[in-house]
Amino acid sequence: MSNTTSEPVKIAVLGCGTVGTEVVRLLTEEAQDLASRVGAAVQIAGIYVRDASKDRGPYVPDELLTEDAEALVDRSDVVVELMGGEEPARTLILRALERGSAVVTANKALLASHGPELYEAADAAGADLYYEAAVAGAIPLVRPVRESLAGDHITRILGIVNGTTNYVLDEMTVRGLDYDVALKQAQDLGFAEADPTADVGGHDAAAKAAILASLAFHQRVHIDDVYCEGIEAITATDVIAAKETGQVIKLLAIAERTDAGVSVRVHPALVPLTHPLAGVHGGFNAVFIEAQSAGELMFYGQGAGGTPTASAVLGDVVSVARHKAQGGKGPVESNYADLPVLPIGSARTRFSIRMSVIDKPGVLAKVAETFAAYGVGIEVVRQVPGQSHAGLILSTHRVPEGDLRATVAELESSDVVDGVLSVLRIEGE
Structure with missing residues (x-):
C-alpha cells in the first residue's frame, strides 16, 4: 500500500516537443508508481x-x-521547462522560483549563460533547481558530480557529450x-539538425562543459x-593518420x-585506443572523471533522444516533488x-602535427630546431615518403598551447x- 498525502503535487510542463511529449506520457502512464x-x-x-490547436498525438490530452505560460506557472508546484532557448524560458523559470515553485530544466544553453542568476533566485526563495537532463541525456552525471563527489576533489573531466559529433x-x-x-547521413537518420552548427561547431558541448566545470570545481x-x-x-x-598511430x-x-x-x-582530440573513451561509438555519450580519492570513474549511456532525456527529467521531478510533498x-x-x-x-597538453616538407637532406634537423627554439619537445617522429615532398607526423611532450601555436606559425613560414x-x-594519456 502506498503512503501518500492527500494534496497532489501539480506539475507544469513548458514545451511539448519530443522530450516534452515523452515526459507527459510517463507522468500519465506511471502516475501510480510515481505517487508511491x-x-x-x-x-x-x-x-x-x-x-x-496543433495535434500533439495520443499521449498529450488536448484539455x-x-x-498562457504565466498562468500555468502560477498554479503549479513544479515547473518542468523543456522549451529550450533563453527567452521566454529564463523569465518563466525566474517567475516560478520567485513563487517558491521547484524547477526542473533540460536547458543547457540557459544554464551555461544565466546559471548564477537562476541559482541565486532559487536560493533566495528556498526552491529546488534541478537539471540532470541538461548534460548527457539519460546518464546520471549532474547528481554524482554535485552530490556523490562533493566530499572529494575532482581534478579532471574528459567527456564525449555530443552524440551528433x-x-x-x-x-x-x-x-x-x-x-x-x-x-549528411547523421541528418538523414535524425542524429543531426538541419542546421547542425551548434553540434559540429562544438557550442552544444561547450555549454555542457561550463555546467560540469562549475559543479566540479565549485565556482x-x-x-x-x-x-x-x-x-x-x-x-x-x-x-x-590517427588509426595508423593507434588513436581515434x-x-x-x-x-x-x-x-x-x-x-x-x-x-x-586524438584519444589512444587503450582509453575507455576511444570505444564510445555512434551517438552515445561518456564522461571520464578523475578525482583525488575516488580515482577514475566513467559514466556511459545514451546522451540524447526523447525517452532517454525524459528519464533524466522524471528522476528530477520525483526528487523535487518529494520535497514538496514531504519537506526538504x-x-x-x-x-x-x-x-x-x-x-x-x-x-x-600533447600535440600531433602533420605537415608536408621538402624532400631533401637536413629538413628534419631544421624542423627540430624550430621546435627547440620554442621549448617544445618532440617525442615521436614518423616520416611518410612522397615524391617531390614528404610527410612528417610529430608528437610532442606536454607543452603550453601558446608555445605550440608559436612553433606552428614559425613552421608555416x-x-x-x-x-x-x-x-x-x-588527450587521455
Missing part, C-alpha cells in the same frame, strides 16, 4: 505550447494544453566516410569562458583544475572557489615546410 515514490499524487496542471567521427573512422557524407564558469573548436576541419586523412579522433569537453587555475575547453530541499549552488579560468594558450596540414591535441 513521491508520497503524493503527481498531477499535470497543464502543458504550455505556442499553438494549442491540458494552454498558450561522435556519430559523425565514428562513421568517418569505422566506415571511412568523408566528413560531409557522414554529416562559476560561463560559456564565454570555454574555448570552443568544432569538427568541421577534420578530414578523412586525419582519421586515417573524438570531440572532447575537457575541464581541468591545476595549481594555476581552471582550464575549460572543447575541441577535437536539494543542494544549493556551491561556488566558494575563486580560481582564475585560464586562457587556451595556458592549457598544457619556413622554406622547408610546404604546409602544416593539421594540428590535433592528444
Whole structure:
C-alpha cells in the first residue's frame, strides 16, 4: 500500500516537443508508481505550447494544453521547462522560483549563460533547481558530480557529450566516410539538425562543459569562458593518420583544475585506443572523471533522444516533488572557489602535427630546431615518403598551447615546410 498525502503535487510542463511529449506520457502512464515514490499524487496542471490547436498525438490530452505560460506557472508546484532557448524560458523559470515553485530544466544553453542568476533566485526563495537532463541525456552525471563527489576533489573531466559529433567521427573512422557524407547521413537518420552548427561547431558541448566545470570545481564558469573548436576541419586523412598511430579522433569537453587555475575547453582530440573513451561509438555519450580519492570513474549511456532525456527529467521531478510533498530541499549552488579560468594558450597538453616538407637532406634537423627554439619537445617522429615532398607526423611532450601555436606559425613560414596540414591535441594519456 502506498503512503501518500492527500494534496497532489501539480506539475507544469513548458514545451511539448519530443522530450516534452515523452515526459507527459510517463507522468500519465506511471502516475501510480510515481505517487508511491513521491508520497503524493503527481498531477499535470497543464502543458504550455505556442499553438494549442496543433495535434500533439495520443499521449498529450488536448484539455491540458494552454498558450498562457504565466498562468500555468502560477498554479503549479513544479515547473518542468523543456522549451529550450533563453527567452521566454529564463523569465518563466525566474517567475516560478520567485513563487517558491521547484524547477526542473533540460536547458543547457540557459544554464551555461544565466546559471548564477537562476541559482541565486532559487536560493533566495528556498526552491529546488534541478537539471540532470541538461548534460548527457539519460546518464546520471549532474547528481554524482554535485552530490556523490562533493566530499572529494575532482581534478579532471574528459567527456564525449555530443552524440551528433561522435556519430559523425565514428562513421568517418569505422566506415571511412568523408566528413560531409557522414554529416549528411547523421541528418538523414535524425542524429543531426538541419542546421547542425551548434553540434559540429562544438557550442552544444561547450555549454555542457561550463555546467560540469562549475559543479566540479565549485565556482562559476560561463560559456564565454570555454574555448570552443568544432569538427568541421577534420578530414578523412586525419582519421586515417590517427588509426595508423593507434588513436581515434573524438570531440572532447575537457575541464581541468591545476595549481594555476581552471582550464575549460572543447575541441577535437586524438584519444589512444587503450582509453575507455576511444570505444564510445555512434551517438552515445561518456564522461571520464578523475578525482583525488575516488580515482577514475566513467559514466556511459545514451546522451540524447526523447525517452532517454525524459528519464533524466522524471528522476528530477520525483526528487523535487518529494520535497514538496514531504519537506526538504536539494543542494544549493556551491561556488566558494575563486580560481582564475585560464586562457587556451595556458592549457598544457600533447600535440600531433602533420605537415608536408621538402624532400631533401637536413629538413628534419631544421624542423627540430624550430621546435627547440620554442621549448617544445618532440617525442615521436614518423616520416611518410612522397615524391617531390614528404610527410612528417610529430608528437610532442606536454607543452603550453601558446608555445605550440608559436612553433606552428614559425613552421608555416619556413622554406622547408610546404604546409602544416593539421594540428590535433592528444588527450587521455
